[in-house]
Amino acid sequence: GAVVSQHPSWVICKSGTSVKIECRSLDFQATTMFWYRQFPKQSLMLMATSNEGSKATYEQGVEKDKFLINHASLTLSTLTVTSAHPEDSSFYICSARGDWSTDTQYFGPGTRLTVL
Amino acid sequence: GNSVTQMEGPVTLSEEAFLTINCTYTATGYPSLFWYVQYPGEGLQLLLKATKADDKGSNKGFEATYRKETTSFHLEKGSVQVSDSAVYFCALVSPGGYNKLIFGAGTRLAVHP
Numbered sequence: 438g439a440v441v442s443q444h445p446s447w448v449i450c451k452s453g454t455s456v457k458i459e460c461r462s463l464d465f466q467a468t469t470m471f472w473y474r475q476f477p478k479q480s481l482m483l484m485a486t487s488n489e490g491s492k493a494t495y496e497q498g499v500e501k502d503k504f505l506i507n508h509a510s511l512t513l514s515t516l517t518v519t520s521a522h523p524e525d526s527s528f529y530i531c532s533a534r535g536d537w538s539t540d541t542q543y544f545g546p547g548t549r550l551t552v553l
Numbered sequence: 554g555n556s557v558t559q560m561e562g563p564v565t566l567s568e569e570a571f572l573t574i575n576c577t578y579t580a581t582g583y584p585s586l587f588w589y590v591q592y593p594g595e596g597l598q599l600l601l602k603a604t605k606a607d608d609k610g611s612n613k614g615f616e617a618t619y620r621k622e623t624t625s626f627h628l629e630k631g632s633v634q635v636s637d638s639a640v641y642f643c644a645l646v647s648p649g650g651y652n653k654l655i656f657g658a659g660t661r662l663a664v665h666p
Contacts, residue, residue: 443596469652480642480656481597530596532654540585540604540646542654544597 440464441533443545450521451553458516458548460531466511467533471542472504475528487514521552555580555647559657562640566633566664574628574660576617576643584645586610586619586626587654591640600628600641633664 440463450456460470469488473481485501487493487508495501503525505517514533518525528549532542560575578584585604589597601610606621615630626643643657 441596471654478661480658481654483653486653532597534652540652541587541599541602542652543599544589547594547596549594 439535439543441467441531441543441545443529443531443548445548446546447549447551449551449553452522453520455517455519456521456550458518458529458531458550460514460516460533460545462512462533462535462543465533465535467514467535468511469534470508470514471532471534472506472514472516473530473532475530475547477528481530484516518550521550523552526550526552555584555645555655557643557645557655557657559641559643559660561658562661564660564662566662568635568664568666569632570664572628572630572633572637572662574641574643574662576626576628576657578624578626578643578645580624580645580647582648583621584647586617587644587646588615588617588626588628589642589644589656591642591659593639597642633662635664635666638662638664 442461444459472484484499485493485495493506508514530547532544556579587602588600590600601612603610603619609618617628640659642659644654
């Protein structure tokens, strides 16, 4: 149980284009989903927290207009990197939490974004 | 503020050696503590967790004990395998912290035959 998937697993795009990454909880309903960014050989940096049906809460320094997050249902959240540039190239990982009573997050396998 | 400090890697061991990866934390209140593992090119997998003092989390031969007196949650395994090679992250969730995970920097483990 507690499986989280991400799609795509990797994507290469041209500078200036937008890329959408999907995060799905496959066997549970996720009241909260988190989006992280990980640079090579570094730890995870929390970008934003999203609760189903409400606006995402972004961490300080994360541009909300550049990283659009939608959490339209209890099993799906999307991250759209708008007008991507090479410096946006990174490994993006989502996680999901089942309900308010648990503090355990389950992570997706990650999406590697390369912007040319 | 809340933070997690892990021993720097990489840690290089021979197969069947004993593993310890140190983790200490700073937090207000009584946080929940976690170890996550990341295999190359993959996301994080929950390895084990402990939610209160003196709890011992264990999974796949790994274990860690929540020590409030030393604010530590060291990861141990008695006999490592090549397949244990990965990056290990210690993390905490602080009560009242909106369930945000705070990660340590990660410790890379390489196990050789």
